[in-house]
Amino acid sequence: xxxxxxxxxxxxxxxxxxxxxAEGAPPEPNFLVQMAPLIIIFVIFYFMLxxxxxxxxxxxxxxxxxxxKGDELVTNGGLLGKVVKAGENYLDVEIAEGVxxxxxxxxxxxxxxxxxxxxx
Numbered sequence: 001x002x003x004x005x006x007x008x009x010x011x012x013x014x015x016x017x018x019x020x021x022a023e024g025a026p027p028e029p030n031f032l033v034q035m036a037p038l039i040i041i042f043v044i045f046y047f048m049l050x051x052x053x054x055x056x057x058x059x060x061x062x063x064x065x066x067x068x069k070g071d072e073l074v075t076n077g078g079l080l081g082k083v084v085k086a087g088e089n090y091l092d093v094e095i096a097e098g099v100x101x102x103x104x105x106x107x108x109x110x111x112x113x114x115x116x117x118x119x120x
Contacts, residue, residue, distance in 0.1 A: 064105045067091060072112040075103055082117055 067073065071083045073093065081093035084100060091103050 063111055064108050067105065067108065067111070070114075072114060072116050074109045074112060076107045076109045079103075080112070080117060 067083060068086050069083055072081070073083065073091075074080050075093070079093070079095050079101070081095040081101070081103075083091050084094045085092035089105060091105060091108070092100050093103050094100050
């Protein structure tokens with residue numbers, strides 16, 4: 001008897017569920033509608049992170065290329081000095097009277113206004 005009741009319940013539940021499956025799934029949204037949030041996130045990411053960073057990198061590169069003798073600078077290591085000789089890839093920077101160090105051009109953090117060393 002138990003098996004008959006179970007079989008009857010299974011058949012009734014299958015008959016009740018059959019119309020729901022017969023209707024089919026709702027139509028899928030358009031591909032652009034699905035991709036719109038990802039596109040919006042990428043555009044925001046581009047304008048808030050990628051573009052400003054590339055602009056800063058371009059400005060830094062032009063500043064490093066324009067360095068010449070007499071410019072005062074700060075290196076990425078925090079040394080403040082004055083350029084005494086500018087080579088193609090390296091700069092000779094005087095960080096104290098009579099103390100000259102060789103620095104890669106790419107390690108220059110900022111260019112300081114003239115007279116900064118005297119006031120420091």
